[in-house]
Amino acid sequence: MNGAHDMGGMHGMGPIDTDPDDPPFHAEWERRAFAVTLALGFHGRWNIDTSRHARENRPPPEYLGSSYYELWFKAAEKLALDTGLITAEELATGVPRSVSDTPPPDPERVAAILRKGSSARLPDTVPPRFKAGDRVLVRDVTTPRHTRVPRYCRGRIGTIGRDHGVHIFPDTHAHGEGTKPQHCYSVRFTGRALWGDAARENDTVLVDLWDDYLEPAP
Known part of the structure; x- marks a missing residue:
């Protein structure tokens, strides 16, 4: 869903605090x-x-x-x-x-x-739709339901970097509609593909995305 939680790429939220000594609980x-x-x-x-x-x-x-x-x-x-x-x-x-x-x-x-811990990887033999090196277009998923595809990469072109194997599809799983097993990939985007010419030339972003979020890039 397009909610306030999806803050990637938004301005005005301040710096990300990455203090390694920050305790897991403050109270x-x-x-x-x-x-x-x-x-x-x-x-x-x-x-x-x-x-x-x-x-x-x-x-x-x-x-x-x-x-x-x-x-x-x-x-x-x-x-x-x-x-x-x-x-x-x-x-x-x-x-x-x-x-x-x-x-x-x-x-x-x-x-x-x-x-x-528990692994979300499934043993299913679902065939992958993509392989490492393939160029993919992220579908423009706009829904009030649960989804794990961030707004900032929708409609953008990236490259498959790695296949993580078959995993539960969160969009259906969250709503009791089954696991819909499919491959999840690490997709590499250049900073400029996401943010335009204002991004630094060598910046890249890796996003884990499921088969249903992707289609072959034109």
Whole structure:
């Protein structure tokens, strides 16, 4: 969707803070918001793409006026309500009125996944539409739904740099419409292809893009 979260290439947002010593959490409530989000997600009522869309799908004043973990917590509240994990009364009062029939996630399995991480790569033998070196045009995807194609590269021409293999397609996965397995590529764009002659001559940008976002360049 074309929301306030898609800030790539926008002016006036200030420099990106890349302090390597910045702690992951700045307050105890942020740590708890992160933990609650993960705990709720392990119930299996939604997936990672659904949760991303829930964070992004906010009115611009609310999105820009919220901190990172405020957006996480707001999304967790919405998803828990929408999927029936909690009721509006329980959320308002903080008092549980019912017992969920969903078994709690296995703590050992949760800990193992968090230690190892999980790969989104699928074993499917879906054939690729492109190979390294192919020139591709990014489709002008304009949708109110979830998508992972940034606005700044839509309608631009780039070159396939690497095939990451077959992955879940986030645009359908976020809305419960299946995984639609397809290849995801690292696509290289010159700075000038994205920003025009004002960009430095040797700048390049790499963007991970799925098959459905691309077509052969003319």
